[in-house]
Amino acid sequence: MNNIFFGAAKPREVFDLKGAWTRRHAIPSKQMERIRTGALVDENLPSVWLDGDFLNLKRNLRLANRSEATGLASQLCADADFLASHSIVDYSALVGVFDADTPLTLCQTSWEAACGTRRYQLGIIDVLQHYNMKKSFEHCYKTKCKGERNVSIVPPAEYNSRFKAFVMEGVEYDGISYDAMILGLDDNPTLPLN
DSSP states (O other), rough: TTTSSSSSSSOOOEEOOOOOOOTTTOHHHHHHHHTTTTTOOOOOSSSSEEEEHHHTOOOOOOSHEEEHHHHHHHHHHHHHHHHHHHHHOOOEEEEEEEEEEEOOOOOTEEEEEEETTTTEEEEEEOOOEEEHHHHHHHHHHHIEEEEOSSSSOOOOOHHHHHHHHHHHHHHHEETHHHHHHHHSSSSSSSSSOO
């Protein structure tokens, strides 16, 4: 985490996003509504929240403009495609949410954007797990024997697609989702996507 959030500034929220939500909650459901309404602050909360928390809290990466959204998409997709081409799985997008006036030190392994009252720093972490025989067996056991759906460990191409779709679903600018932007439903449908 220190490689992404470099410097003295500490994020007010940190999310570890894989694109899987089965057993990917750090916040107990009893506390979730109090957090959503702002009634619960700094009461023994986990330092890193997960995919289910990101969805339940309805958090989005609200970016200032289309250029930032496409820049994030291009970089994230390129990184995830590179990892998938090397059979790497179990990586995450580590997203730090800061107040807009927080001075950040950007390092070479992270991406930064700001909009309104929030500033984000994001990087991909946990990139050392190859999809090997052990992981293949784990996937088979969890899906076939235990009947689990949306298991965290899946083959690299599926992991790559799920990861990118989940993270990009949470990206928006000027109230327009990234999905709508891809479909040309935003104000500038002629701008190319990378």
